[in-house]
Amino acid sequence: MNKRATIADVASRAGVSRSAVSKVLRNAYGISEQMRAGVELAMAELNYRPQIAARGLRGRTYTLGVVMPDLRNPFFPDILDGVWSALGGTQYQPLMAVRHAADETEQALMEMMLDRKLDGFVLIAPMVSRDYLWRLATTVPVVMLGRHETGGDFDTVNNDDEQGAFLAVCHLIEQGHRRIAFFSFEPPEDGAVNPVVYRQRGYIRAMQAHGLDNFLQICKTRSGGSDDEDRQLAHSVLTAPSRPTAIFAWHDTVAINVLAEAQELSLRVPRDLAVVGYDNFHISALPQLQLTSVDQDAHTLGAMAAELLIERIEGRTEPVHHTTQPTLVVRGSSLTSAAASP
Structure with a gap:
């Protein structure tokens, strides 16, 4: 089995210092485009993948947790499409988890994801207790969809x-x-x-x-x-x-x-x-x-949640609670020329 490439291997291949490779990984200021291109080429040639835990010790992991209720509801994939579209062109990647109905299952999933040094959470219709949610938001950025709650240190995106x-x-x-x-x-x-x-x-x-x-x-x-x-x-x-x-x-x-x-x-x-x-x-x-x-325009809800979460991670501290406006799509199931009288 081939040994996994390390940051030292990348530095050696690119002919730069390990601190220079670290700066490229962190998208730090002061790296020339030539050096960045050389480091990225070396990473590609070595199939280098930074370890999330190690990146977490140095700062951000550029990984976002997305927790949803289930996979059978066709509404949730549309939200995920919005999340992915908002993350396009950024370094952030979503790590998704699906809970079962029990609150304890959802909380256990969040704790497991926290252990992996995630930068923040998008929580879709969370069922965890108010106390746990408020505590969670004091330790990591949180944006919620499908829960009309304010007052804590978190952002929300909801339909009216x-x-x-x-x-x-x-x-x-x-x-x-x-x-x-x-x-x-x-x-x-x-x-x-x-x-x-x-x-x-x-x-x-x-x-x-x-x-x-x-x-x-x-x-x-x-x-x-x-x-x-x-x-x-x-x-x-x-x-x-x-x-x-x-x-x-x-x-x-x-x-x-x-x-x-x-x-x-x-x-x-x-x-x-x-x-x-x-x-x-x-x-x-x-x-x-x-x-x-x-x-509800699920795509917009998801995109907005991801954008707000990145803003939070990058330093915004004031909570934002955004409400989107619904539209009624009329089809044949309700169009009747004469309803029965009371």
Whole structure:
């Protein structure tokens, strides 16, 4: 097995000192382009890769931790695309981790990544406790997406979830619907910062703004519910004596499960039931679905989070909390000429 090249090997090949190689690695001031080119050529010829731990002892590792809830949600890869695009042309590289539902799993992942001397974290919809999160942000730069929290030493990037829900429900009302149900879930501990709470506020605000307080119907599964739970909830709601004529789901996956159950019950969409989701998955535009959905622009969210994190790493100390504006993408699942009367 070939020995891994060291910084001394690179210096010898390039004909420079080890401190000069270190300066190139750190992108330090005062290195000529000729010397930089020679060192980079030597590193390429030797297949030299700096050890992260060693780089961490000298300063930055140029490695960012990205922690996400799961890989099955089509929304998260779009966020990652935004992160990667923002890191293009920089020295920073993302190291990704996927948690399971348990808070302890997510915290253990973060601790493991901290041991590798990461420069900062992008946390996507983190579920760790408020106390842990606030402590973490005092030791390493942190940017969060999908958690409406302020006050700590961290940055956040969020969609205006309340306004997105308001747009969705107003659209259904404009289509003639009155009995509009909101499909939600019970948020975990620290649930007040969860996007679903803000979307519920938007649903209620839209219904009240149109004098539909008597038709408020909030239907919930447990936190982290499964597709089967979504289908069971949809079945019970859609077979009730006075079923809603429209359902606004907090998430596209839930909306797709509602569409599946409606088909099972021989309900025609959108004539018998209009459905709107949230997140605007790519598959929502498929002809078989044509799901109306609220678009958060996941790419922009990811890019903005990465940019804010680099700013933090490079010296900014004041917290930044950025909110993007949603748009409603109207498709066939909600366009109905005449909704059933109350």
